[in-house]
Amino acid sequence: MSVHATSSPLRTYFAVWVTLLIGTLLTYEVAKIDLGVFNSAVALTIACIKALLVALFFMHLRHASEKLLKVVVISTLFFLFILLALSMADYATRGTGASTVSFLITHITAILRA
Amino acid sequence: MRVTKRRSPLSDSNVAVQTSVHDDVHRPELLHHFADPQQQRDSASLGMWIFLGTEVMFFGGLFCAYLIYRIWYYADFAAASKSINAALGGTNTAVLICSSLTVVLAIWAAETSRRALMLAMLVLTMFFGLCFLGIKGVEYHDKFVEHHVPGPSFSFEHEQIPGHPGQYANPQHAEIFFALYFIMTGLHALHMIVGLGIFTWLFVMAWKGRFTPEYHTPLEIGGLYWHFVDIIWIYLFPLLYLIDRHP
Numbered sequence: 001m002s003v004h005a006t007s008s009p010l011r012t013y014f015a016v017w018v019t020l021l022i023g024t025l026l027t028y029e030v031a032k033i034d035l036g037v038f039n040s041a042v043a044l045t046i047a048c049i050k051a052l053l054v055a056l057f058f059m060h061l062r063h064a065s066e067k068l069l070k071v072v073v074i075s076t077l078f079f080l081f082i083l084l085a086l087s088m089a090d091y092a093t094r095g096t097g098a099s100t101v102s103f104l105i106t107h108i109t110a111i112l113r114a
Numbered sequence: 115m116r117v118t119k120r121r122s123p124l125s126d127s128n129v130a131v132q133t134s135v136h137d138d139v140h141r142p143e144l145l146h147h148f149a150d151p152q153q154q155r156d157s158a159s160l161g162m163w164i165f166l167g168t169e170v171m172f173f174g175g176l177f178c179a180y181l182i183y184r185i186w187y188y189a190d191f192a193a194a195s196k197s198i199n200a201a202l203g204g205t206n207t208a209v210l211i212c213s214s215l216t217v218v219l220a221i222w223a224a225e226t227s228r229r230a231l232m233l234a235m236l237v238l239t240m241f242f243g244l245c246f247l248g249i250k251g252v253e254y255h256d257k258f259v260e261h262h263v264p265g266p267s268f269s270f271e272h273e274q275i276p277g278h279p280g281q282y283a284n285p286q287h288a289e290i291f292f293a294l295y296f297i298m299t300g301l302h303a304l305h306m307i308v309g310l311g312i313f314t315w316l317f318v319m320a321w322k323g324r325f326t327p328e329y330h331t332p333l334e335i336g337g338l339y340w341h342f343v344d345i346i347w348i349y350l351f352p353l354l355y356l357i358d359r360h361p
Contacts, residue, residue, distance in 0.1 A: 009222060010219075010222065013215060013218050013219065013222070014215070017211065017212070017214075017215040020211045020214075021208055021211055024204060024207045024208055024211065024351075025204075027204075027351070027352050027356065028200065028204045028356070031200070031352070031356035031359040031360070032359050032360050032361075033360055034277075034360040039356075039358070039360075040357075043352035043353075043356055044352065046352070047348050047349050047351075047352050050348045051345045051348050051349065054214060054341050054344055054345050054348070055341070055345065057218075058214050058215075058217070058218050058337075058341045058344075059337075059338055059341045059342075060334075064159075065156075066156045066159075066160065068160055069156070069159065069160055069163055072160065072163045072164055072167055073163060073167075075167070076163075076166070076167035076170050076171075077170075079167075079170075079171060080170055080171065080174045083171065083174050083175070083178055084174070084177070084178055084181065087178050087181075087182065088178075088181065088182070091182050091185075109187070109189055109190075109284075
């Protein structure tokens with residue numbers, strides 16, 4: 001292994017590390033700004049980008065040559081999607097929780113409490 | 115010497131390898147039931163990824179429960195979330211990200227035969243792990259003092275709902291938030307403690323000189339676990355600490 005070949009992963013690792021720290025600071029600061037329903041969307045987007053960076057570069061998924069490994073990772077995400085999507089589909093279409101839009105829920109709880 | 119031609123189940127090509135049954139017993143980088151070192155590494159990493167897949171589903175159930183209650187009781191969740199110290203949570207996120215960096219640096223050090231650096235990075239990883247648990251302990255202590263731990267002494271009276279002056283959170287709904295908070299962060303902390311155990315073992319192995327540029331699979335597998343625990347926290351932080359933080 002030549003010196004040149006081993007110096008490049010280090011640069012990547014430190015770049016990813018700095019990006020992750022900036023992402024953390026960004027999530028923290030953006031949460032203080034009122035974006036309405038988009039607060040959650042922004043927070044989750046940043047979290048997904050951070051998780052992707054960790055998986056691709058720190059867990060070396062980017063250089064994974066093994067096709068079986070990719071099948072495992074993709075099916076994991078797929079089953080997580082089924083778990084969340086089907087559960088939400090159930091709860092969203094029930095009588096009491098008919099509306100899942102958060103601002104409507106806020107109004108309903110406000111009326112109940114009044 | 116016995117020549118065997120084996121089709122490797124994990125690589126794309128057929129390989130012909132020379133193996134003898136007994137003279138490779140003391141070569142951890144190529145155990146006799148693997149065709150080549152690459153296949154052995156791929157098998158180990160595949161096994162770990164399958165385990166992580168089951169862990170995703172394990173935490174997935176809790177995230178699902180969180181999501182449903184958060185949609186139902188959004189205002190109460192926001193009020194409860196506001197009572198948690200987000201600065202401590204943010205610091206913990208940074209601490210875990212730093213520990214993930216030291217893990218990849220330890221593996222890089224093993225690949226390039228830098229023994230001292232590898233040992234230092236393993237110690238630093240454990241140090242960051244302990245920092246995380248310490249900060250977590252401070253957070254839990256605050257919650258106990260404030261009577262925000264679900265149970266007989268739970269109290270969340272007259273807590274304002276963010277953005278709705280004069281409205282107070284329903285204590286029963288807030289209790290659900292705190293139950294989820296303690297289960298999810300507690301389970302995550304349990305994973306951190308297991309991770310610290312794994313890294314102690316890795317450190318002992320590294321100290322004994324078991325890891326070489328050819329063979330350091332336990333480091334890579336332990337690293338995968340540590341990064342996974344980091345990813346879980348990356349999601350827990352915004353979901354639990356940062357609901358409706360704006361004034």
